[in-house]
Amino acid sequence: MSATLERGLNALREQIDAPVASFFTSCVSCGLCAEACLFYRETEDPQYTPIKKLDLMRRMWSREFTLLGRIGGWLGLTKPITDADLTAWEPLVYDSCTMCGRCTLVCPVGNDLTMMIRKMREGMSASGHGPVELIGAAQRHIDGNSAMGDLSKAIHAQVKNAIADTGIEIEFDKPGVDYMVILSAQEIAEFPDVLGAMARIFKKAGVSWTISSEAFEATNVGIQIGSRDIARTLVQRLVDAAEKLGVKGVISPECGHAYQALRWEGPNLIGRAYNFEVIHIIELLDQLRAQGKLKTKGMNSQKLTFHDPCQINRRGGINKEPRRLMNMVAENFVETEDAGTMNWCCGGGGGVGANERAAPLRNIAFKRKKAQIDKVNPDAIVTMCAYCHHTLDNVLEEFNMDLEVMGLTELVAEYLDDDA
Amino acid sequence: MNNPAFDLLMWARGPGFDIALIIFIGGIVLRLTEIIILGRKKDMAPAKGNGFLQGLKTIFSRSVPRKGLVKFAPVTYLGGYIFHLGFFIAFFFFAPHIALIQDAFGISWPAAGRVIIESVTALAVLAVLALTYSRLTDPVRKSLTTFDDYLVLLLSVLPLITGYVAVNKLFGDPTMMLAVHLLSVEALMIAFPFTKLMHAVSFVFARYYNGSIQGRKGAES
Numbered sequence: 084m085s086a087t088l089e090r091g092l093n094a095l096r097e098q099i100d101a102p103v104a105s106f107f108t109s110c111v112s113c114g115l116c117a118e119a120c121l122f123y124r125e126t127e128d129p130q131y132t133p134i135k136k137l138d139l140m141r142r143m144w145s146r147e148f149t150l151l152g153r154i155g156g157w158l159g160l161t162k163p164i165t166d167a168d169l170t171a172w173e174p175l176v177y178d179s180c181t182m183c184g185r186c187t188l189v190c191p192v193g194n195d196l197t198m199m200i201r202k203m204r205e206g207m208s209a210s211g212h213g214p215v216e217l218i219g220a221a222q223r224h225i226d227g228n229s230a231m232g233d234l235s236k237a238i239h240a241q242v243k244n245a246i247a248d249t250g251i252e253i254e255f256d257k258p259g260v261d262y263m264v265i266l267s268a269q270e271i272a273e274f275p276d277v278l279g280a281m282a283r284i285f286k287k288a289g290v291s292w293t294i295s296s297e298a299f300e301a302t303n304v305g306i307q308i309g310s311r312d313i314a315r316t317l318v319q320r321l322v323d324a325a326e327k328l329g330v331k332g333v334i335s336p337e338c339g340h341a342y343q344a345l346r347w348e349g350p351n352l353i354g355r356a357y358n359f360e361v362i363h364i365i366e367l368l369d370q371l372r373a374q375g376k377l378k379t380k381g382m383n384s385q386k387l388t389f390h391d392p393c394q395i396n397r398r399g400g401i402n403k404e405p406r407r408l409m410n411m412v413a414e415n416f417v418e419t420e421d422a423g424t425m426n427w428c429c430g431g432g433g434g435v436g437a438n439e440r441a442a443p444l445r446n447i448a449f450k451r452k453k454a455q456i457d458k459v460n461p462d463a464i465v466t467m468c469a470y471c472h473h474t475l476d477n478v479l480e481e482f483n484m485d486l487e488v489m490g491l492t493e494l495v496a497e498y499l500d501d502d503a
Numbered sequence: 504m505n506n507p508a509f510d511l512l513m514w515a516r517g518p519g520f521d522i523a524l525i526i527f528i529g530g531i532v533l534r535l536t537e538i539i540i541l542g543r544k545k546d547m548a549p550a551k552g553n554g555f556l557q558g559l560k561t562i563f564s565r566s567v568p569r570k571g572l573v574k575f576a577p578v579t580y581l582g583g584y585i586f587h588l589g590f591f592i593a594f595f596f597f598a599p600h601i602a603l604i605q606d607a608f609g610i611s612w613p614a615a616g617r618v619i620i621e622s623v624t625a626l627a628v629l630a631v632l633a634l635t636y637s638r639l640t641d642p643v644r645k646s647l648t649t650f651d652d653y654l655v656l657l658l659s660v661l662p663l664i665t666g667y668v669a670v671n672k673l674f675g676d677p678t679m680m681l682a683v684h685l686l687s688v689e690a691l692m693i694a695f696p697f698t699k700l701m702h703a704v705s706f707v708f709a710r711y712y713n714g715s716i717q718g719r720k721g722a723e724s
Contacts, residue, residue, distance in 0.1 A: 093670055100542060100544070101708075102708075102709075102712040102716070103541075104541050104711045105537040105538050106709050109708070111699050112647035113648050114643040115576055118599070129642045129645070135646065135647065138699070149537055153552035187713065191565060191583070192569070192702055192710065193561060193562075194562065195713045195716055198716065268634070313522070346550070349548065350546075350548045351544065351547050396722070398720070399722060421571070425569065
């Protein structure tokens with residue numbers, strides 16, 4: 084057995100806990116998880132049945148963690164996992180799963196399949212399996228300051244632009260303020276208007292904030308490729324920066340997996356609770372709204388619909404907050420079928436968007452999202468994840484759908500009541 | 504006095520049942536220990552919702568399919584419901600079964616009428632046939648199905664069929680048929696901990712974990 088294979092199997096072994104054992108014990112192979120999966124639904128290829136993507140992990144559990152499986156192993160009735168198995172499973176674990184979490188919500192016995200995919204990726208990446216783009220992004224982020232390369236010049240330039248646009252001062256590395264703002268690489272590179280939007284909203288609301296020049300990037304490819312070591316390093320940078328500045332909280336930006344990484348996995352990765360709170364930007368805006376510190380004037384009259392990012396709503400618990408904000412600024416807000424908890428994924432999450440090999444399959448899977456959007460036929464789509472925004476922009480163009488996509492924070496800022 | 508059918512019935516009622524019960528209970532304890540012993544790490548992220556309560560709630564709420572999904576797998580959903588309900592009604596509400604439970608534990612409850620018992624038994628058998636058919640033909644089900652799945656379907660349907668035959672004296676020696684019925688139940692009990700039948704116990708854990716993981720985050724489950 085090669086060293087890397089052994090390392091991968093050890094990493095996978097470490098992931099098997101009581102919930103995983105209860106899930107595999109309970110699976111009756113009913114196949115209902117397939118019906119929840121965008122990749123199965125659009126291809127009707129049974130290999131994309133979520134529980135099948137976990138077959139190697141199931142085999143390891145059965146062989147090593149059950150008495151009967153162990154006896155089977157001794158008698159040579161079952162085979163250990165080989166490097167060829169891992170290679171064969173790589174497209175199933177990385178290309179055809181965005182970790183959207185719909186299967187987790189339909190499984191009749193209650194299996195959290197998405198959590199198991201997250202765990203299985205630990206074994207895959209430790210054994211040297213994973214999309215090259217994610218490996219490259221991880222390397223860039225570990226060596227520098229962003230998964231996209233060096234974004235420190237870009238962030239300074241974008242802040243400068245935001246100051247020029249809004250006339251509001253934005254200071255780097257200011258200690259003792261309320262919040263440290265972090266951004267996703269996608270926002271810095273593609274949707275920098277969010278900076279000005281936050282500056283205006285926070286000024287009105289009396290919220291003080293800063294950006295750390297040492298840790299401003301929220302994305303965490305460790306979560307996507309399935310490497311606790313990488314994920315921990317990236318979370319630790321943000322924690323160190325926030326604790327050094329002594330802020331009350333860190334604002335998790337409009338980015339799905341970044342919220343998952345910092346808010347839910349982070350404390351478990353670094354092994355302790357933080358000395359600050361983590362709040363998603365939309366949670367904070369909704370809080371400010373409830374406190375009367377966020378007032379808007381006028382409304383958007385277009386037919387707007389809302390796209391729920393999987394990691395923020397279904398797997399993050401932020402469901403009502405964006406809807407309350409939408410209702411403040413959207414006169415003609417229509418929900419899609421399956422909106423909210425059971426919303427369909429944009430197809431770009433879980434690292435699939437960065438994975439070139441997955442692109443043809445991703446475009447097929449997007450037809451599910453497209454059908455959902457087509458049914459309400461909106462003028463524009465609002466979302467709260469820059470990567471969903473980016474994916475929707477790109478795929479809509481590919482399908483010749485002339486639809487605007489916007490970020491919720493910017494939309495709210497557009498209608499901010501400057502006189503209130 | 505040599506009546507093999509009677510001897511077999513006596514064995515199935517006595518030592519046979521005891522052996523099956525020991526394997527059934529011992530096996531379940533072993534399988535649950537295999538799960539629980541693995542433990543899970545304490546979640547250090549501050550909770551947004553109550554994971555414990557949502558875990559408990561999910562044990563029950565997951566019995567209801569999510570909106571709009573039934574039409575995509577009607578055989579699995581309807582077959583699943585009819586089989587489970589039919590099996591439980593036949594098992595818990597057939598007068599002779601209640602009498603057995605009263606003998607053993609001293610508790611009893613009203614029995615269902617014979618028409619109800621026989622109807623639900625027949626429906627449950629049909630449901631197993633439909634579920635088997637879908638495992639043989641539906642691409643997703645087919646690709647997931649292993650020997651274990653067919654064994655489990657067979658073991659679940661045999662007590663229903665043999666019970667129906669014995670009660671209605673459809674064929675064979677009634678004593679022999681009753682013995683066969685008991686033996687089929689014992690086969691089910693022995694296989695239970697070591698096959699997918701175990702889901703009937705472990706689903707409580709799986710649903711609880713699912714609900715508690717989601718619930719801590721304030722997310723639905």
